[in-house]
Amino acid sequence: LGRGVHGRVRLAVDITTGQRYAIKIIDKWQGGGVRRLSARWNQSPLGRQPSVEKIRKEIAILKKCQHPNVVHLYEVIDDPAARKIYLVLEYLERGEIQWRDAQERPLLGLDEIRRIFRDLVLGVEYLHYQGIIHRDIKPANLLRAQDGTVKISDFGVSHFSQQPTELAKTVGSPAFFAPELCCTAPELNKLLKDYQGITKAIDVWAMGVTLYCLIYGRCPFVADNEFELFQVIPRQDPLYDIDGDDDSDD
DSSP: OEEOSSSEEEEEEOTTTOOEEEEEEEEOOTTOOHHHHHHTGGGSOTTTHHHHHHHHHHHHHHHHOOOTTBOOEEEEEEETTTTEEEEEEEOOTTEEOOOBOTTOOBOOOHHHHHHHHHHHHHHHHHHHHTTEEOSOOSGGGEEEOTTOOEEEOOOTTOEEOSOGGGSOSSOSOGGGOOGGGTSOHHHHHHHSTTOOOSOTHHHHHHHHHHHHHHHHSSOSOOOSSHHHHHHHHHHOOOOOOTTSOHHHHO
């Protein structure tokens, strides 16, 4: 079906009921499972710790979430022999939102965009209420059920929000980064008023970028490389089609 931040996703069928599931397959660090690794936490190489932490965090977040606009986790299977973890997830038949064609022209009408964005807002509102920052909101992480309901997926870089300084700055998809992810704190203090650090506001920004993508069929900020992109996002306004639909401009 695809590939997420930490593993590939395959379609599975319950041979008893016929129900279909999406199974995310995560390769564990060689030498043991999550429990054994966590027991040796202080002895593990520094390079190993983040991957184990992220796997455990993704599972904890998915178990915590129960909302119609967030993908549902049914079961976690830990297979020590294969050194893999299987996340049994809700299968969403229509997959990723198809929002542009090969020529980067938009494919969605405004009514459909409104429905998609409404579901996204409800899902993010729930996550933030639960203290969760998704950190990678974008069209590719919005999946659609058969009835058209949009659900947020892929929590591989998500975070339980506590102190803003606890958040790493270099995760997610750069084209959807908020300004505070592109600059140092001194730079941001000059560019933004009342800068408070990295918070759940980064999801709100990414929602705005996502909405722009759905309407215009392209990302609002474009550059030749990530370094240039990090200069563009905090300093330039998005370009809008002045001859576009009046409703979309609003």
